[in-house]
Amino acid sequence: MKLIIRITLPLLLLSMMAVQASAAGLSERVIEHTLKNGMKILMVERHTSPTVSAWIRFKVGSVDERSDERGVAHLLEHMLFKGTKTLGTKDYASEKPLLDKIEEVAQNLVQEKAKQERGDKEKIKSLQSELSRLESEAGKFVIKEEFADLYSRNGGYNYNAFTSKDGTTYLIGLPSNKLELWAAIESDRMQNAVLREFYTERDVVMEERRRSYDAEPAGRLWETFLATAFMAHPVGQPIIGWMSDLENLTRTKAEHFLKSYYAPNNAIIAIVGDINPQKTVAMVERYFGNIPPGKSVPPVAVREPQQHGEKRVEIIGDAEPELMIGFHKPTLPDPDDYVFDVIDMLLADGRTSRLYKKLVIEKQIATEVGSFSAPGSRYPNLFVISATPRAPHSVKEVEDAIYAELERFKSEPVQEKDLQKILNRLEYEEFRQMGSNGGLARNLTEYEAVTGNWRYLIEHRQKVAAVTPMDVVNVARKYFTRENRTVGFITKKLKEESK
Structure with missing residues (x-):
């Protein structure tokens, strides 16, 4: 949720009242x-x-x-x-035999290509030609x-x-x-x-x-x-x-x-x-109603082993430097996931966030900063911090500055007023999302699928409201460690390297 809010206090209060009424009514509607x-x-x-x-x-x-x-x-x-x-x-009865023949040829082509160096090049060429001919013929339908x-x-x-x-x-x-x-x-x-x-x-x-x-x-x-x-x-x-x-x-x-x-x-x-x-x-x-059910999607049984040391990834390319830092974390309904929602908003949600003020405004060593949870929500994921260094500043400068801000969470409890600001932003965001039919439909299907209950829409803010300053300290100490992080960055290719 990357939302910058600039509204007057009366309008904010009206909005809060509206979203509270809307959220309360949603459970009945x-x-x-x-x-x-x-x-x-x-x-x-x-x-x-x-x-x-x-x-x-x-x-x-x-x-x-x-x-x-x-x-x-x-x-x-x-x-x-x-x-x-x-x-x-135009005519499925005539199209289907061609589709079946296409699949027969394609299966043979895939199998021959899978042999790699041992594959018959002439056979591959012949099968590719036949596949192209059949696809063209089927395309007429x-x-x-x-x-x-x-x-x-x-x-x-x-x-x-x-x-x-x-x-x-x-x-x-x-x-x-x-x-x-x-x-x-x-x-x-x-x-x-x-x-x-x-x-x-x-x-x-x-x-x-x-x-x-x-x-x-x-x-x-x-x-x-x-x-x-x-x-x-x-x-x-x-x-x-x-x-x-x-x-x-x-x-x-x-x-x-x-x-x-x-x-x-x-x-x-x-x-x-x-x-x-x-x-x-x-x-x-x-x-x-008469469509038969399929198989239930089985849960992924494998568990990611605990990480025991920092991992670093460098990509060399013709692009400006970029930085990503990811920390393994649980997903909902683990209580720590709600704490990460708080950290996310404190760290990189808008121009008043900690990283934006420190890296972009004060030190001017980055042009952009962000944070988010990825790459999914059904299984444990990563808390990711991204940043774009401002030339001539290096990835290392930005990386060190980010770690300094993360260390603050471990030693400086968040003030209650900052937690209240987060709740206000959450309420406004809920109001915005529920304002359109499509936005509400998306949230209902998303949370019903991921959490098993669409009522997460209503419960989320209540869970975040229960987060205390010490919860933030404890989560930061538990997860923001060197051995739990993966760091990725782009190094710009030098001209002589590209020759």
């Missing part, structure tokens, strides 16, 4: 319903405008992938825009972007999706009288998704990987930093997958992952806006 197949619906009735936001959150993300299917959750996010047996195709066109023609907006370590979400805003269209499209997608143009889209994702990670020092730093911090737990692996992971992904693997987990029992739907809850439940039951 959220209507829950669970279908027999396990799908959970969270509804909030709002008649401020004739619109509705509908979010579907699948409780499966990149952390749930096996080592031989890394990148599949993100690739499926792309693929589920491609259509179904009735949408996105494809209707591009039919989902998006249908929604757009019916007033849809903010049609999107995203994949994280923790889950995969599909979202849309619509006129409220078009909600049944959403139910028809999304239930069809849940039952009848066709992963057409799979290998073409895999190439698109591979290019995305080259552009955003392989060719970008900042991208390389982030994924190498995480992979270094986590030796064993899959939360440290990139959501997009490593290049060799993508090269070995097949439609068969993706379909298995899809059919196993993208099912009603792993789905949470939030519908917020101009609705009649009783009629909405009946509609969702009608469209989604």
